[in-house]
Amino acid sequence: AQKITQTQPGMFVQEKEAVTLDCTYDTSDPSYGLFWYKQPSSGEMIFLIYQGSYDQQNATEGRYSLNFQKARKSANLVISASQLGDSAMYFCAMRGNTGTASKLTFGTGTRLQVTL
């Protein structure tokens, strides 16, 4: 079974500062993928970034980077230069390699509030 743990129910960050959202995972699959999604108050889920378990380098997408520490089973999201529009729920998710449907297991999310 796969499990995603997000221990920060809420975070505050000042505009233009960097923030790290924590995510730890547990899986018995030797190969897996880790995802981060953003969910604004409007409800849609927006894909942000992906890290494969065999990727040698940490993933980056613009202001988003993923701090992947495989031995610690952590996949923290770093948002640099926070903007007011970054205020949202952020979900960490994992895809295992069992089966063909690529199901995702989600964490409970972290609500990020960016302040002036």
Place this chain on the structure above:
Amino acid sequence: EADIYQTPRYLVIGTGKKITLECSQTMGHDKMYWYQQDPGMELHLIHYSYGVNSTEKGDLSSESTVSRIRTEHFPLTLESARPSHTSQYLCASSSGTYNEQFFGPGTRLTVL
């Protein structure tokens, strides 16, 4: 930009009614998914599909049913809605190297 659509966006309905939540994608993705999400909580997979004529139940038990007659269409049906079905329902599809899932805007269902 992902092209996945859900209708209706909001639905308020009485107990006992039959409802169908629509989900369509124009990306030709083979895999599609339905998630249920209570406000401020995590997403739970309730149904998924590998492709046409393939449907499976997800990790969270649900009284809803799904069908996949066409690649682009994956509707979810509740035969008799109850207040416990009140939630947000999110549809997603995936394909490609990482199988990242693209989500629709969601349907917020309220059963009175």
